[in-house]
Amino acid sequence: MTMEATIARSAAEIARDVNARTTSAAEVTAATLAHAEAVEGEVGSYLTLLRDVAESHARHVDERVRNGAHLPLAGVPIAVKDNMCLENTRTTCGSKILEHWIAPYTATAVARMLEAGAVPIGKANCDEFAMGSSCENSALGVTRNPYDLTCVPGGSSGGSAAAVAAYEAAIGLGSDTGGSIREPGAFCNLIGFKPTYGRISRYGLIAFASSLDQIGPLTRTVEDAAFAYDAMAGYDVMDATSIDRPVEPAASGLREDLSGLRIGLVREFDTKVLGEESDALYRNAYRDLERLGAELVEVSLPTADYGLATYYLIAPAECSSNLARFDGVRYGLRVEGEDVRSMYDKTRAAGFGPEVKRRILIGTHALSSGYYDAYYVRAQKARTLIARDFAAAFAGCDLIACPAASCPAFEFNAKSDPYSMYLMDYYTIPMSLAGLPALSVPCGWVMPEGASRPMPIGLQLAAPLFAERLLLGAAHAYERATNHALAHKPELAGVRA
Amino acid sequence: MTQYEAVIGVECHVELKTQTKMFCGCLNEFGGEPNTKTCPVCLGMPGALPVPNEQALTHIVRTGLAFGAEIPVFSKFDRKNYFYPDMPKDYQISQYDMPLTVGGEVMYWLDDGSLKSCRLTRIHLEEDTGKSTHAGSGDGRIAGSSYSLLDFNRAGVPLMECVSEPELHSARDAVAYLESLRRTLLALGVSDVKMEEGSLRCDANVSVRPAGSDRLGTKTEIKNMNSFRSVERAIESEIARQIALLAGGGRIVQETRGWDELKGVTHSMRSKEEAHDYRYFPDPDLVPLEIPRELVDRLQAALPAMPWRRFERYTKEYGLAVNAATQLIDNLSLAQYFDDVVARSRNPQQSSNFVLGELSRLANETGVAVADSKVDVGHLAELIELVEGKKINSKIAKDLLVRMWDGAGSPTALVEREGLAQTSDPAAIERFVDEVLAANEKVVADYKAGKTNVLGFLVGQVMKASRGKADPALANELVKTKLA
Ligand SMILES: [Zn+2]
Numbered sequence: 001m002t003m004e005a006t007i008a009r010s011a012a013e014i015a016r017d018v019n020a021r022t023t024s025a026a027e028v029t030a031a032t033l034a035h036a037e038a039v040e041g042e043v044g045s046y047l048t049l050l051r052d053v054a055e056s057h058a059r060h061v062d063e064r065v066r067n068g069a070h071l072p073l074a075g076v077p078i079a080v081k082d083n084m085c086l087e088n089t090r091t092t093c094g095s096k097i098l099e100h101w102i103a104p105y106t107a108t109a110v111a112r113m114l115e116a117g118a119v120p121i122g123k124a125n126c127d128e129f130a131m132g133s134s135c136e137n138s139a140l141g142v143t144r145n146p147y148d149l150t151c152v153p154g155g156s157s158g159g160s161a162a163a164v165a166a167y168e169a170a171i172g173l174g175s176d177t178g179g180s181i182r183e184p185g186a187f188c189n190l191i192g193f194k195p196t197y198g199r200i201s202r203y204g205l206i207a208f209a210s211s212l213d214q215i216g217p218l219t220r221t222v223e224d225a226a227f228a229y230d231a232m233a234g235y236d237v238m239d240a241t242s243i244d245r246p247v248e249p250a251a252s253g254l255r256e257d258l259s260g261l262r263i264g265l266v267r268e269f270d271t272k273v274l275g276e277e278s279d280a281l282y283r284n285a286y287r288d289l290e291r292l293g294a295e296l297v298e299v300s301l302p303t304a305d306y307g308l309a310t311y312y313l314i315a316p317a318e319c320s321s322n323l324a325r326f327d328g329v330r331y332g333l334r335v336e337g338e339d340v341r342s343m344y345d346k347t348r349a350a351g352f353g354p355e356v357k358r359r360i361l362i363g364t365h366a367l368s369s370g371y372y373d374a375y376y377v378r379a380q381k382a383r384t385l386i387a388r389d390f391a392a393a394f395a396g397c398d399l400i401a402c403p404a405a406s407c408p409a410f411e412f413n414a415k416s417d418p419y420s421m422y423l424m425d426y427y428t429i430p431m432s433l434a435g436l437p438a439l440s441v442p443c444g445w446v447m448p449e450g451a452s453r454p455m456p457i458g459l460q461l462a463a464p465l466f467a468e469r470l471l472l473g474a475a476h477a478y479e480r481a482t483n484h485a486l487a488h489k490p491e492l493a494g495v496r497a
Numbered sequence: 498m499t500q501y502e503a504v505i506g507v508e509c510h511v512e513l514k515t516q517t518k519m520f521c522g523c524l525n526e527f528g529g530e531p532n533t534k535t536c537p538v539c540l541g542m543p544g545a546l547p548v549p550n551e552q553a554l555t556h557i558v559r560t561g562l563a564f565g566a567e568i569p570v571f572s573k574f575d576r577k578n579y580f581y582p583d584m585p586k587d588y589q590i591s592q593y594d595m596p597l598t599v600g601g602e603v604m605y606w607l608d609d610g611s612l613k614s615c616r617l618t619r620i621h622l623e624e625d626t627g628k629s630t631h632a633g634s635g636d637g638r639i640a641g642s643s644y645s646l647l648d649f650n651r652a653g654v655p656l657m658e659c660v661s662e663p664e665l666h667s668a669r670d671a672v673a674y675l676e677s678l679r680r681t682l683l684a685l686g687v688s689d690v691k692m693e694e695g696s697l698r699c700d701a702n703v704s705v706r707p708a709g710s711d712r713l714g715t716k717t718e719i720k721n722m723n724s725f726r727s728v729e730r731a732i733e734s735e736i737a738r739q740i741a742l743l744a745g746g747g748r749i750v751q752e753t754r755g756w757d758e759l760k761g762v763t764h765s766m767r768s769k770e771e772a773h774d775y776r777y778f779p780d781p782d783l784v785p786l787e788i789p790r791e792l793v794d795r796l797q798a799a800l801p802a803m804p805w806r807r808f809e810r811y812t813k814e815y816g817l818a819v820n821a822a823t824q825l826i827d828n829l830s831l832a833q834y835f836d837d838v839v840a841r842s843r844n845p846q847q848s849s850n851f852v853l854g855e856l857s858r859l860a861n862e863t864g865v866a867v868a869d870s871k872v873d874v875g876h877l878a879e880l881i882e883l884v885e886g887k888k889i890n891s892k893i894a895k896d897l898l899v900r901m902w903d904g905a906g907s908p909t910a911l912v913e914r915e916g917l918a919q920t921s922d923p924a925a926i927e928r929f930v931d932e933v934l935a936a937n938e939k940v941v942a943d944y945k946a947g948k949t950n951v952l953g954f955l956v957g958q959v960m961k962a963s964r965g966k967a968d969p970a971l972a973n974e975l976v977k978t979k980l981a
Contacts, residue, residue, distance in 0.1 A: 330541075
């Protein structure tokens with residue numbers, strides 16, 4: 001089998017072959033590592049390549065398979081976003097403050113992937129502490145979009161997305177706080193799937209905003225997203241916010257059509273602002289949904305416009321508290337000072353990048369006495385209203401369809417002011433505030449202004465709480481009927497070869 | 498001259514007795530090598546998350562119920578944000594505006610037997626921090642130290658914070674309140690309340706005002722008190738300081754003051770003006786708590802006897818002295834044993850005499866608790882009945898009790914088997930009296946010469962001759978008659 005044939009298989013195909021012993025986890029791992037080493041110079045998906053760890057895991061998987069185990073993700077190479085702990089490996093959050101920190105334990109979601117047979121290839125680059133929409137905020141490395149190396153991969157799970165798009169892994173683990181899986185999914189021609197809040201344990205995910213953070217997969221097919229979800233979802237005693245309720249397996253619920261489904265289009269979401277080309281593609285996508293048997297209905301989310309403002313109070317408030325522990329006392333970077341106070345100040349000044357500092361300041365202010373009621377409490381109330389809007393909307397439809405991001409992948413440094421960057425997540429943030437499952441699935445290619453290559457855009461589908469099976473099932477039908485993802489290949493020497 | 502009245506409120510931090518820490522699976526035990534009882538959760542490692550300890554929640558609810566507090570259906574955990582090197586996450590998980598219990602009151606008693614009460618504001622749950630040791634400066638203080646050592650074994654241990662209303666008016670009141678609180682926590686089994694291990698720490702808010710005024714004066718908060726004795730001395734000294742200051746035309750500054758055990762004075766620590774903005778907000782890692790009514794009812798029904806109820810019963814119904822009642826209550830197993838004896842003997846006074854007297858002495862000598870001894874409560878009740886019915890005298894009773902301690906069983910059986918019953922037959926005793934008088938002619942002569950203090954010796958000889966069985970009162974009477 002050629003290297004490309006080995007690494008370009010989907011996770012489902014790899015697991016099938018390894019379980020059937022027509023190939024081995026060791027073989028897949030070796031091919032993936034070799035390919036990753038070949039393309040990393042162009043893409044830069046990983047902050048740490050885990051060659052030894054991967055090889056040892058692969059041997060272990062092969063041994064389990066030889067002993068008769070059937071592992072749902074046998075030998076599947078995965079990229080782990082570097083804000084998830086993996087025992088004895090460097091876990092940096094893309095930050096100087098944790099640049100040399102070795103995690104002493106493994107995150108539950110990662111442990112469940114490994115238990116299912118997955119092989120960790122590396123720790124993927126990300127925006128510092130998962131704050132960003134382009135992956136440009138990483139303090140430790142640059143990741144490029146495999147479809148156009150002059151463009152960003154999207155953020156904050158950009159490293160995981162790029163790794164999967166560049167065939168350096170079959171599944172990327174990302175975390176989505178306001179769109180950080182769905183948006184890089186859209187930028188990198190992938191499925192970016194954020195499950196219901198609390199469905200996958202956050203234990204071992206280094207917190208950005210605890211009430212919003214959610215781990216999910218980035219994959220090249222919907223089927224792979226379902227496999228990853230089935231492996232990771234479910235109650236964890238180590239996470240008090242994880243949900244103790246049976247999981248409906250998603251992999252067995254994949255559909256071929258959308259008959260009987262009502263899909264809501266949000267009246268307030270105007271797609272004309274995205275430009276003529278994108279607008280036409282989204283209209284096309286909605287028609288495809290209809291063609292597959294869905295009934296399109298209009299729904300209203302009158303408070304969704306407050307999503308951005310609400311999010312940029314709640315998320316920074318939580319982050320200001322969550323990131324307090326990075327103070328130089330116990331682990332990570334320490335810059336010595338004359339006393340404890342100045343050590344804190346110097347350490348945090350040197351350790352955190354501008355976006356992290358900006359959000360800590362906003363959050364600290366929003367929580368301070370005198371402003372707490374005006375900012376934090378009101379934001380919580382707005383959040384409740386947004387969740388109510390969704391509940392009302394879902395009374396009239398099964399799923400909601402809308403764009404996944406405000407634009408396709410852009411060139412580095414194209415969005416230098418923070419506010420234009422924040423606007424990127426306009427379509428993803430409301431679902432995050434409501435805790436809903438949502439995904440992005442490729443829905444076409446556009447030629448951005450000045451670009452030399454077509455870039456993918458993503459359709460976002462959102463579902464009611466816990467309706468992952470329905471959501472992935474419908475996305476699968478759309479993916480199979482349209483096949484947009486297959487229209488173009490990444491711009492990589494390693495892949496072209 | 499103005500008379501002043503003190504107004505005192507007390508905040509107690511009590512370490513709860515639980516198997517594991519508040520939010521993780523680490524064992525909650527005192528001591529051990531530094532940093533050996535820790536895990537990613539209580540060390541606040543990146544990515545680690547807290548999971549609440551149900552046993553700790555139950556402890557707080559039971560404590561609230563014991564003091565008659567209200568248990569709101571909803572409660573939640575908040576983060577108290579501030580930077581401190583021994584705090585793993587640089588925020589402490591605590592409860593801000595929705596504590597587990599609201600209100601209630603602590604009944605306590607003073608040495609004169611009077612029962613008083615002080616209302617509670619709230620009881621809430623929080624996690625303890627680690628411990629810093631400042632080294633290199635010689636005096637253990639942070640100023641001038643060259644480095645600090647951190648031990649996180651205590652980090653994450655569940656703490657109950659019990660806040661009183663400012664309703665105490667003297668140092669003595671404050672200590673009696675604390676003692677009652679301590680007894681109750683012990684009775685509930687929610688804490689070992691060992692001050693020497695730091696499992697009970699208290700701060701006192703002290704202010705004074707002209708007697709009769711209903712306005713509160715400016716308060717100071719005294720910290721770092723590590724024994725009830727220090728609490729008493731510190732409050733007394735602070736009240737005196739404030740009165741002297743006011744009487745001299747001075748002004749009290751609101752501040753935190755420390756207690757210097759050696760010098761016996763409080764000293765200024767920091768002014769309240771630089772107080773932190775803790776930026777409390779609901780902890781997003783912990784979902785709001787809902788305490789089911791059914792659980793509250795079940796816990797209420799299973800509460801043990803409260804110390805002040807016992808005190809009332811012992812002093813008012815049983816007529817025991819304050820000291821005896823307190824002694825019993827301060828030893829829970831002894832109090833329970835005592836209650837069981839009284840239930841059978843229906844003689845609280847004699848029961849308390851035996852339990853606090855001979856039995857406690859034997860317990861001290863042997864190191865075996867009375868409740869764990871071989872002295873069955875039924876047998877002790879029998880013994881009391883034998884004494885009360887004048888079947889045996891107290892001397893025989895004491896001897897029997899020693900043998901019962903060693904496992905001799907029923908005193909009635911012993912008395913019958915060994916013929917130890919008291920002799921109340923005057924003719925029989927008269928024979929012993931005659932024998933003794935005949936054998937002690939010199940003493941009899943002394944008595945007749947006016948040395949009446951030899952009477953005791955003669956009666957003693959009669960008791961001895963009767964092998965202790967003679968009714969001592971009757972023997973005494975007969976000796977006197979014969980000598981007259
Ligand atoms: Zn622990």
